[in-house]
Amino acid sequence: MTVVNVAVAVIKVADRVLIAKRSKQQHQGGLWEFPGGKIESGEALADAIQRECFEELDIWPTKIAPLTVIEHEYTDKSVRLEVCLVSDYLGVPVGKEGQPLEWSPVGSLNNYDFPQANKAILKLL
Template sequence: MWVHVAVGAVYRQGAILIARRHAHRHMGDRWELPGGKVEAGETAKQALTRELREEVAIRVTQLQPLVEIRHDYGDKRVLLDTWWVTGFDGEPSGAEGQEVRWVPVESLGEFRFPDANLAIIEAIRAQVLAGC
């Protein structure tokens, strides 16, 4: 069974918002793009809007599809429905106690992400090179 996850590539002034996963979670202590599981009856867009409000305390005002990634970790299979978030209200913070930070797009490779996120990072780089 695939777990459908809505992911936000939250972009501001050449940087992407990343968050550190809690140690007890799958792929704990790695960095990730914020987001979460799409619940029954939700669209990915609705789930992402909800998750970004709950997880990093921002209200999305502008987003568009970026890329869909399927990845099988062996113990877990995920569909990462990733959205490019270029408009939001509020200043992001770790609303669930997680560390968050803005990272220049060219520095994303310096952080350890779950394997499924690597293709998303490449899509982000391509989007930025294309002029977002």
């Protein structure tokens, strides 16, 4: 099975984390997620985080730190999530793809339905 390399941005300000709801048409549609997307061939992780945040949220991360790497196998695909903590950025987040956004307190993240691969991220926060 081919592995999809994904850059994931945990955007945290004070005790709140920005999450987005996946559209019904996407893999794992209707679930909440941390922003991010596929890493392009030859692309550095920090560059992928910046590009994905700009494409999805209209923000430009300025403080990015690696957090963890998670490998997960779904029935239809394997993913390798390269997760970074974004603690500062330029701009104001908006759902440029029409996705709902929420600033959730860290302690409330377990109240949202996330893809299985994201559950390990929740344990780190």
